[in-house]
Amino acid sequence: MPARLGLGLAALGRPGYVTLNHASDLGGSYDPTAMEAHAHAVLDAAFDAGIRYIDAARSYGRAEDFLASWLRKRAIEPGRVSVASKWGYTYTAGWSTSATQHEVKDHSLAAFERQLAESTERLGRHLSLYQIHSVTAEGKTLEDDALIDAIAGLRERGVRAGLSVSGAGQDVAIRRSLEVRRDGQRVFDSVQATWNLLERGAESALEDAHAAGMKVVVKESLANGRLTQANRDDDKVFAPLLARISELADTRGTTIEMLALAAALARPWADVVLTGAATVEQIRSTVFALELAYDEELEVQLRSVSLKPAEYWQARSSFKWN
Numbered sequence: 001m002p003a004r005l006g007l008g009l010a011a012l013g014r015p016g017y018v019t020l021n022h023a024s025d026l027g028g029s030y031d032p033t034a035m036e037a038h039a040h041a042v043l044d045a046a047f048d049a050g051i052r053y054i055d056a057a058r059s060y061g062r063a064e065d066f067l068a069s070w071l072r073k074r075a076i077e078p079g080r081v082s083v084a085s086k087w088g089y090t091y092t093a094g095w096s097t098s099a100t101q102h103e104v105k106d107h108s109l110a111a112f113e114r115q116l117a118e119s120t121e122r123l124g125r126h127l128s129l130y131q132i133h134s135v136t137a138e139g140k141t142l143e144d145d146a147l148i149d150a151i152a153g154l155r156e157r158g159v160r161a162g163l164s165v166s167g168a169g170q171d172v173a174i175r176r177s178l179e180v181r182r183d184g185q186r187v188f189d190s191v192q193a194t195w196n197l198l199e200r201g202a203e204s205a206l207e208d209a210h211a212a213g214m215k216v217v218v219k220e221s222l223a224n225g226r227l228t229q230a231n232r233d234d235d236k237v238f239a240p241l242l243a244r245i246s247e248l249a250d251t252r253g254t255t256i257e258m259l260a261l262a263a264a265l266a267r268p269w270a271d272v273v274l275t276g277a278a279t280v281e282q283i284r285s286t287v288f289a290l291e292l293a294y295d296e297e298l299e300v301q302l303r304s305v306s307l308k309p310a311e312y313w314q315a316r317s318s319f320k321w322n
Contacts, residue, residue: 004265005286006053006082007046008219008274012039013056013063016097018319020225023097025278030095032062039066040073045283047074053082053272055192055217056123057133058115059089059103064122071126078125084190084217085123086164087115088133088141102321107132107141109150116154129190130154131162135177137169142176152182162190164219168309170194171205178212190215192274195267196223197260197302198241201309203267210269218273221264224319225276228257237315241305248301258289263302266294 011017015030026038043054043066056063064085071083088107093099119127132151135141142148154161165173170193180187191209193202195218210216222228226238227245242256249259264273277283307315 004270004272005051005290006055006217006272006274007043007051007283008055008276009039009063009067010057010060011276011278012042012060013066014061014091014093014102015095016093016099016102016321018224018321019276019278020228021230021322022225022278023322025282030097032095036062036066036069039063040070041280042277042283043067043070044074045280046277047081049283049287051283052080053084053217053274055084055086055219055274057086057089058118059086059091059133061091061093061095064119068122068124068126071123076126079128081126082128083123083126084129084131084162085119085127086131086133087112087119090115097321099321105134107135107139107144107147109144109147112147112150127159129160129162131164131190131192133164134166135163135173136165136167137172138167139173142173142180148180148187149182152187160189161187162192162215163188164192165202166194166313168201168313170202170309174202174205174209178209178214186212186214188214190217192217192219194218194220195264195270196221196227197245197263197305198223198227198238198307199309199312200303200306201312206267207269210271215271216269218264218267218270220276221273222257222260222276224316227260229255231256235315237307237311241307244305245302248298252292252298254289254292257285258292259298259302261286261289262292262294263298265290266299
């Protein structure tokens with residue numbers, strides 16, 4: 001089962017992120033050397049637990065650098081773990097948790113070429129999947145013919161092409177990606193999307209993607225820490241739903257996060273479920289959570305706690321960096 005889990009590095013490569021209690025997870029220690037050692041400890045725990053899928057991005061601060069140094073340190077040969085990264089955002093926070101702007105989006109061909117070179121320089125032959133970062137229903141990224149031609153060329157390098165999606169129209173973006181072809185072949189081999197107990201809007205599109213042969217990767221299964229016992233936010237949107245999830249978790253003798261992870265792993269179309277674990281302890285509890293039996297009764301009970309996508313993403317836009 002751990003092989004179906006992946007580790008996302010969004011919370012490990014930079015001092016600031018929107019995950020709840022991110023600052024305390026890092027212990028307030030933001031020195032790059034200390035953060036690299038911390039990232040290595042979490043990667044060690046993940047690898048030792050059987051996790052073999054690692055997801056980074058150019059905008060995750062020094063995540064690619066930390067991952068590259070860990071791969072060298074562990075003498076891991078290319079192909080032994082699946083290494084995915086993303087392009088399309090540039091990290092701009094300057095190693096601060098309180099920057100005015102933490103990242104800048106740019107889905108141009110020039111940005112792709114620049115960031116592909118940067119990722120390749122760091123990850124080399126380990127890089128097996130390169131994804132557009134956060135395609136939205138409103139964006140025109142998938143309509144840029146020159147860009148799509150260049151992305152299709154990744155296949156000649158032995159790298160698969162993918163995309164991550166975000167926003168209330170995730171389902172629209174996913175279905176559009178299924179139709180993008182070059183030389184009769186679908187360009188994108190993988191899609192990464194948000195799915196959790198509060199946001200199920202992309203579910204049918206992800207089913208379609210999986211049926212079409214695309215690898216489906218679930219991100220934000222814990223809603224950036226909001227689906228955890230540690231969440232003490234009195235959010236008017238989430239609080240009533242979290243109270244209900246907590247009640248159901250209690251009846252099963254488990255926690256909110258274990259229930260949320262088990263729900264994501266129970267999706268028959270989900271090939272990989274990312275954990276955003278930022279500590280060794282979180283890695284261990286994540287793997288332990290896989291023992292939870294998720295049944296049809298739970299599925300029926302939990303379906304009533306989800307939000308409309310627009311409502312969820314509006315609430316997510318207010319998540320604070322810490």
